[in-house]
Amino acid sequence: MDRANYELAWYLADQIGASVHLVSFLVASPLAEHPNVTWHKVSKPLNMYMLAEPLLAREGKRVARLLSGQGARVVVNGGNCLWPDVNWVHAVHAAWDNRHTHAPMMFRLRADWAKRMARRAERQSLQMAKIVFTNSKRARQQVIEHAGLPPERVHAVYYGIDPEVFHPSATAERKAARESLGWPLSRPVVAFIGTLGHDRNKGFDVLFAAWELLCRDSAWDVELVALGAGAEVELWRRRAAAAKLDERIRLMGFTKDVRRVLTAADALVSPTHYDAYGLGVHEALCCGLPAFVTRSAGVAERYPDELSDLLLGDPPEAGDLSRRLRLWRAQMPDYSARVARFGTQLRQRTWTDMSSEIFGLMTSSH
Secondary structure: OHHHHHHHHHHHHHHOOOOEEEEEOOOOOOHHHOOOEEEEEOOOHHHOHHHHHHHHHHHHHHHHHHHHOOOOOOEEOOOOOOOOOEEEEOOOHHHOOOOOOOOOHHHHHHHHHHHHHHHHHHHHHHHHOOEEEEOOHHHHHHHHHHHOOOHHHEEEOOOOEOOOOOOOOOHHHHHHHHHHHOOOOOOOEEEEEOOOOOOOOOOHHHHHHHHHHHOOOOOOOOEEEEEOOOOOHHHHHHHHHHOOOOOOEEEEEOOOOHHHHHHHOOEEEEOOOOOOOOHHHHHHHHOOOOEEEEOOOHHHHHOOHHHHHHEEOOOOOHHHHHHHHHHHHHOHHHHHHHHHHHHHHHOOOEHHHHHHHHHHHHHHHO
16 A cells, blocks of 8 residues: 555655655655655654554644645545545455454554444544545455445556566566575575565465475475564564474565565465455566465456466465475466556556556546
8 A cells, every 4th residue: 555655745846846745654756856746754652653643633634624725635545544535445444354263462462452343433534535445356346235325436456566666577587586585596496475464464474384285295395475564573483483484484574675685585375355456466477477375355356267276265274385385386477468468458557657647537526
């Protein structure tokens, strides 16, 4: 959602020439320095969203109240600010439950309270919106069903991509990326990119169990690299060591350099239990990587029939995932060729295309 919000704001400020006011915790460069952008910075006490979100909502209302009187359009995300104009939903809280039965009691209590508050604010905000955008058709249907909105008020607008950044790489570039990351040159590598927190929505536990099954076969020569921060990184490192898989499963922590990871990897796995879209999967496909993803994720609805073998069950299951990965390993050139055609298609829709579509719908709804 950060990238999508950034791209819409850039389009409005730079290509439309609009005066854009951003209410947020952070704005990246060069957007923050754009002459048409005014940033209303909101602090994040103790770096905790639970404490910061009310401040964001309050400042958002203040700025919206000030500027809407001058004819401005106001765009909010889900329930982050109750304002009756445009709502761009990047995730539908009402559509998924927390997945944290294993987590410490205090975490579960806080997470369940936060989920209830998020769902309440989301429903209120969606019901007052004049127009709602979602990032997939599935998310659109969930908004209609859970918030009780008329279908004509809700529009699915797919994300775009920067084709100059996310594209297939040459062999030399791939080799250099692997060397810089410390990955082996002689083995295939599967990447997982996602948060490794107490809420296991991203499904790394499913992938870990699948890898245990795969590594029972001495012929399985693929390494797994997981990139992402979270409270359970050390837990999974200990579990990998206990299973004698610490040389087959690498947990590398957080990285901002997703492009380099996708350049170095041979495939991506995203066994998510909920994802309104799945931008990381989209980026991997644009780089020519076979990307396994749960079929309920929004991005999965864009997969052509010829790539249905990359779609995991809902919910994802370790045995099914391990079977699909075996097939991929046995036919890697075929998978890469099929994905290349799809990646070419995806790269044709840029962030500008997405932003232009949203702007057109906003204009026609005023």
